[in-house]
Amino acid sequence: MMMTRHFIDVGQGTETRRMHFRKAGSGPALLMLHQSPRSSKEFETLMRQWGEHFTCIAMDIPGFGQSEAVPDGDIGAFADATIGFLDALGIEKCAAYGFHSGGMILVTALKRHPERFSTLAIGGYAVWTEEEKDLFGEQYLPPFHPQPYGEHLQWLWNRILEQSWFFPWFAADKDHRLSVAHDDPEVVDVIAREMLEAGDSYRAGYGAVLNAPRDLPASDAEVPPCLISAYDGDPLQTHFDRLGTLPKGWATQKVKTPAEHQSVSLEHLLKSETPTIEAITEADEEGVCPIEAAGFDGLIHWKGNRQSGLLRLHAPGFDLNSVDHGQSLAIDLPGHGLSDDWQGEAPTDWADWLSVLNAVADALGTSDITYAVPPAGDVDQLYPDLSPDRFGCHLNKAWQIVRARHMFRPWYEANVAHAIDFDAADIAPDKLAKDHLALLNARAAKAYHTALLGRQI
Known part of the structure; x- marks a missing residue:
């Protein structure tokens, strides 16, 4: 089942927030909210399963994934942002599923706007004791x-x-x-x-649910049905005894496994009738387009002005944020940034990359492509293996690379002969953090660099 990704501008009052979401399936709308500190990526597998029954729409909660943060960390602000998201999509009523903090946000949103939901299924609901709140304190x-x-x-x-x-x-x-x-x-x-x-x-997002009071609807409230379930080993299963009297049509269920939790949640969601959604609006200056060419069949993240006719590409090991695209367009190359990876091993033949880039240019309506110069050095040494290991050593390795490449060229020749001038602002931790994440996400950097060398021959 095809998974698509989208950006949308959500206006609330005088503010506009860009939010990111994933979409899969067809039929009635099902809004899905992830736990903290995750993103909508958490639901990719589940969306492909439940997409047989629903149009699954999993949003990145503000401040997580690719969604801009809310200024207020109160759980009500996150509930209002959720309703604002539905407004921006043009969804008047939907079913909803949330896990842990995502579920708590949905309950608050439903309590404030019961007319916007047909039914709700959530994985656990936290009711913290004062002792637990004291234990969490600033440590959590x-x-x-x-x-x-x-x-x-x-x-x-x-x-x-x-x-x-x-x-x-x-x-x-x-x-x-x-x-x-x-x-x-x-x-x-x-x-x-x-x-x-x-x-x-x-x-902010995590704190909103840790500091949230019990915010369930009153026992006599006229609200859509809801199932709260939790599997053995989920710490929120023990909170069922703290929930108090629930509204009519609300129930709790203890299950043994995560798979069983998902099964009973789906069964509950299917009991209510939910409207089918219409076409979805997207942001004008950012999006994700499907591309199929030369062994690549996936999504390419783009940003900028689609009317410019010019596509600027970043260097291997970076992402589109490294490109000063101005009024033009930039993309995350396949296997980089927020774009999908190649289905198999990334090719080193320039013809394959060019085929994909031409398909991207056609899809985005651009007629010209400019290429960033790849870094100098031996390709094998420039891009060492950054596969995750048991001890997280790859995170530190990537950090040392992005720091050193501001000081030496190539970065692995850390000596006077290869020292280069640099601006101290370029090694500020916040700047390095962006480069660090880009390098970690550059799964195809070595292959793309090799292909570029073939292009230049």
């Missing part, structure tokens, strides 16, 4: 800012790794152990990258 959501030498990356890796070991994650003792512990580096890496995308704004 410490500031997350890039540090000059990448010190923040070691903390990040262990924080994400151990959140499946203990709850809360920092309470490393036998009383707070979880039964769902793992050390899968691929899983940890995905979540760590999403945390890198969110940056310090993760505290």
